Amino acid sequence: MLKIAVPNKGSLSEVSIKLIKEAGYKCRRDGRELTLTDVDNNVEFYFLRPRDIAIYVAKGIMDVGITGKDLVADSEAAVVELLSLGIGKSRFFYAVPKESELTPDEFDGVRIATSYPNIVKSDMQRRGLTSEIIKLDGAVEISVKLGVADVIADVVESGKTLVAAGLRTVGEPIMKSEAAVFCRNRELLNRREVGLFIERLRGIIVAREYKMIEYDVLEESLERACGLTPGIESPTVSPLSKKGWIAVKAMISRKQVNSVMDDLTELGAKGIIVTDIHTCRL
Numbered sequence: 678m679l680k681i682a683v684p685n686k687g688s689l690s691e692v693s694i695k696l697i698k699e700a701g702y703k704c705r706r707d708g709r710e711l712t713l714t715d716v717d718n719n720v721e722f723y724f725l726r727p728r729d730i731a732i733y734v735a736k737g738i739m740d741v742g743i744t745g746k747d748l749v750a751d752s753e754a755a756v757v758e759l760l761s762l763g764i765g766k767s768r769f770f771y772a773v774p775k776e777s778e779l780t781p782d783e784f785d786g787v788r789i790a791t792s793y794p795n796i797v798k799s800d801m802q803r804r805g806l807t808s809e810i811i812k813l814d815g816a817v818e819i820s821v822k823l824g825v826a827d828v829i830a831d832v833v834e835s836g837k838t839l840v841a842a843g844l845r846t847v848g849e850p851i852m853k854s855e856a857a858v859f860c861r862n863r864e865l866l867n868r869r870e871v872g873l874f875i876e877r878l879r880g881i882i883v884a885r886e887y888k889m890i891e892y893d894v895l896e897e898s899l900e901r902a903c904g905l906t907p908g909i910e911s912p913t914v915s916p917l918s919k920k921g922w923i924a925v926k927a928m929i930s931r932k933q934v935n936s937v938m939d940d941l942t943e944l945g946a947k948g949i950i951v952t953d954i955h956t957c958r959l
């Protein structure tokens with residue numbers, strides 16, 4: 678059976694399980710069980726700490742794993758990325774007390790608290806600086822107020838935790854992260870269950886980025902309408918029973934939905950309908 682590691686806690690857990698369930702796997706956790714078997718799909722799910730997943734995958738104990746790219750980078754485990762999932766998006770920043778004018782290039786000799794010591798160590802090396810790295814498990818933002826560190830390096834999403842702790846980000850993000858599927862080597866993709874897992878997840882992720890748009894348009898405006906909604910290959914075009922009118926159907930980027938509807942309306946399109954896509958194979 679294929680062994681898949683899934684985050685059991687933290688920001689990635691719920692969103693990963695939701696994605697896997699949408700992809701048709703039995704991945705419901707009722708209690709605190711650490712494994713679940715989906716017999717129909719020949720898959721066993723293991724619920725592990727997100728930080729440990731890269732290590733299990735690198736050692737070949739788990740065939741594939743879902744975890745954050747930042748956690749993989751910090752673990753320095755030898756794994757390869759198979760698919761970015763577009764969930765658990767975050768950025769990794771240095772942060773200083775809001776009244777401080779220190780910049781990362783001035784961190785020589787500074788105490789930096791972080792849960793990601795290896796990412797910070799490499800970044801400091803890249804800058805040619807020596808700092809003291811204080812490794813903490815969590816709640817890193819409070820460490821400055823408590824006097825254990827001068828600055829921090831941590832995951833920032835909304836930025837609310839930083840503000841509440843009287844800190845502000847400084848410099849460019851050290852890295853951008855999101856959850857991804859990892860494995861030990863790409864050859865595993867040849868294994869049927871791995872290929873299916875990736876294709877099913879990809880179907881859900883792509884579907885989340887797109888909507889389906891349908892509308893009716895006068896024949897003379899068809900070319901311009903198709904220019905606005907070119908679809909993936911090309912739009913589906915079918916004649917209406919009302920003479921001179923054409924129905925058009927195409928996939929469209931979720932972000933463009935409203936502006937394209939505005940442009941189609943200006944072009945005289947009628948009956949514009951936009952619907953969700955749950956999954957797709959392109």
Ligand SMILES: Nc1ncnc2c1ncn2[C@@H]1O[C@H](COP(=O)(O)OP(=O)(O)OP(=O)(O)O)[C@@H](O)[C@H]1O
Nearest residue numbers: 686687688689727745747748765766767832834854
């Ligand atoms: N607020 C957030 N929003 C989005 N992603 C986040 C957030 N906090 C952390 N992450 C991402 O989630 C992953 C795991 O971090 P998280 O803090 O959830 O795990 P953890 O610290 O091991 O668990 P816990 O916080 O329950 O102890 C990382 O890839 C990180 O970038």
Ligand SMILES: O=P(O)(O)OC[C@H]1O[C@H](OP(=O)(O)OP(=O)(O)O)[C@H](O)[C@@H]1O
Nearest residue numbers: 815816817832833834835836837838839
């Ligand atoms: O920018 P924000 O939206 O405020 O999110 C960022 C915070 O979320 C994570 O903490 P988490 O809740 O995982 O707690 P932890 O520090 O104990 O791991 C992260 O370590 C930051 O502290």
Ligand SMILES: [Mg+2]
Nearest residue numbers: 687688815816
């Ligand atoms: Mg955390």
